[in-house]
Structure formats: C-alpha cells, structure tokens
Amino acid sequence: MSKAVFSGDVIVSGGGLAGLTLALALHRAGLAVAVVDALALDARTAPAFDGRASALAYTSWRVLEAVGAADHLQPHARRIEDILVVDSRPLDGLKRGGPGPDQLHFDRREIHPEDDGEPLGWMAENRHTRLALARAADTAGLTVFAPARVTGMEDLGARARVTLDDGRMLEAAMVAACDGKASPLREQAVIRTFGRRYNQDALVLTVEHERDHQGVAYEVFMPAGPFAILPLPGKRSSLVWTERTAAAHALETMDEAGFQEALEARFGDFLGAVRPVSQRWRYPLGLRMAERFHAPRLALVGDAARAIHPIAGQGFNLGIRDAAALADGVVEAKRAGLDIGSEAVLGRYDRWRRTDSAALALGTDAINALFANDHAMIRTVRGLGLSMVDRIPAARRFFMRTAGGETGDLPALLRGEPLSL
C-alpha cells in the first residue's frame, strides 16, 4: 500500500465557494487541512466559467473577514444599502420610472443606524469571490491539490482515506463534501436527496446603466418568476432574470438587437439607458436537499447538502453558515482532544444545519409558488401582504435580520469571532 500524500485533520473535497471558506476557517484555527478540486484555479475563475454574482448577507461578510478573504474581495464588491421588493406584471412597475404601490422597502439604517454601519449585504461576482478566497488560501499556506478529482472515500474506522483520480491517497479524521449539488461523495455514501426541478431557468448577465444604483437591490416578482437587479461596483448591475425554461432559452439565444429590446422592455428606464456588458448565462433551477447532512467521517457542506431556488439569494449564504457551524464543532472537539470525525461531532452539525436549511428550502419554494402566480385574487392578497409588512417596522427589521443570517444559535464566525485551538 503506497503512503498517503497528506495525513491530517480534514480533507475538503471541492474548492468552490463553500469548500474554500470551510478550509480557510479550519486552517486558520490551527488544523491540518487539505483541499482537492477537480479544476485548476484558472479554470474556476475564468470569466466564462460562472456568470453569477452573489448577494452576501452581512453575517457572511463577517465570515469572509474572519477567514482573510474580505480584504481581497472588497475592491470588487458593492454594499447593498436598500432592497426594494415589488410585485409587478410585465411592462409595469419599474417601467414607469420607479416601483409601483405593492412594494416593500428595506433600509439598512433601520437595523444598523450608524453612518458607516454594516450594510444589508454585499454584492460580488462569484469569480471575484473565488479569487479572493484563493488568494487568502495562498497567503495562509493552505494545502491545495488541483486539478485532481476525488474518486472515492473509505472509512478506516478511526480515520478516512480519500483516493484521487491519479491514484494518490490522502488521510484525515474527517472529510467535508463541498463538491456541489451533484456531490459525488454524497452519492457514494448513499445519502438520498429529495426535491424537484422547477419549470424555470435563470438568465444571468451584467448590465451597465446611465445612472448610479446607489446600492439599491431590486426584486421584481413577475408571473414567470423573479427579476432581480443587483448592484455591482460602478454603474453596473447583475441581472437574474427568471423565465419559464423555453422563454429563458429563447432569451439566451436571441440576437443582440432583439435582446436589447427585450431588456429595455423589462428593465425600464429608471436608471437611464441600459445595455448588456457580458455574455448571457442560463441556469436551470431546482430544489435538492439531502435527507441527512452526514455519514461516517463525512459531512455535507454547501450545495452538496442542499441547493435551493435563488429567489432569496441565500444558496451560498447557507453554505457559509454550514462552514461556520461545522468549523465551530470541529475546532471545539479538537481543542478538547476528542475525535473530530466522530458521530457526536458530525451528528450535532447535521441537526444544527438541517433545520435552518429545511426552513429556507421550503420557504423559498413557497414564495416562488406564491409570486409566480398571476391569479387576480392572489395578486391582491400578496400586494396587501407586501404593503402590510412595509408599514410595520418590527416586521421589516425581522426580515432584514433573517436575510442577514442573524437568527437562531449563531456560530462564532457569523458573529465575526475567529476560531482558534
């Protein structure tokens, strides 16, 4: 039997957004960690690889600060100061130069009143977030194997062994599957998933507009799904334009003049002239949740544990919360001299994260069903609902704190406290 090329505390399979966040949190706390990714960093951060930009909740930003990635990301990120939620119909609402009456306004000063207080969140293109995490990993001296694909994991009793496609082996007390929504390690551990494919795809692109967005994020509910305008640095916004699958495909493949016309009709002119400045990407949408988040010596993290509808911009935020909760338990166990891959440690992580995940997975599913409905009575009721919440300051603050990730039992990293042994 050949010798393992790495023998330590934790092996992270998947150096995506969730995997690198977890690996950095553990490495900086003093654990011996190795990350494996199937793709080289250049491939994962190439402009065409991922067109998405993510809304990062303010507690997620605290985690990126604690793991040393926020400084690298800040020049490429934009604070979200306000969020406007609008219930609209095609060619309505924003088209007339601003949101209509059935709207809900979240203002960060209601929960963080200081002039330089925390924003509601930050917007950053995923490729910049990946690069910032990779730079932090480099600075911290994290061990990374890439490109290398994990082909299997074996439970050796007191340790776990991971095999790579080039035959190399790694050993550790536990393995974190951060290998995305199709998670090969989850499949290998025979953890079932449930969920469904929505008849919706998200078209994603970056646009430039004449006027400054002033850090306002817009979520416009349309009958086919939400249309989000999310502020990026400069006079640029990232669009998440949800349509039925066939319509999204048509938009994706439309010629430039036709697409410009469709864009203007949907976006309106409230930020002046608007034009695409990126290619168009299309993401099929679905809900997938693992029936459990752990197996012997294995923890599921990020999209490997659950992938949800982007309607609330929470997918990666949930992955960050997974990473923070798992790191909390693992560091505490290591400090106490306990087995970090034991059932006690991984079972606690599972219980902690599955409740929050189920609530958000079902919540986003229900909101999507409620708003992607053009029935006149339902429109009236949800318009009333938005206006009611808009009039109740305590309700607005509750929603802002929930979206910001500041609910329930917060792991130390979400409170902005670094971990150490």
Ligand SMILES: Cc1cc2nc3c(=O)[nH]c(=O)nc-3n(C[C@H](O)[C@H](O)[C@H](O)COP(=O)(O)OP(=O)(O)OC[C@H]3O[C@@H](n4cnc5c(N)ncnc54)[C@H](O)[C@@H]3O)c2cc1C
């Ligand atoms: C349209 C859209 C908009 C979104 N907007 C937001 C938002 O605003 N805010 C938000 O929080 N979330 C958002 N999300 C969700 C977010 O993008 C995902 O939750 C996040 O990218 C998942 O990251 P991850 O690290 O878990 O998985 P991934 O990014 O899929 O990373 C998995 C990694 O594992 C590697 N890998 C896979 N198999 C192997 C293997 N066998 N061996 C080694 N490596 C392997 C891959 O190469 C990859 O690097 C959005 C999603 C969509 C579709």
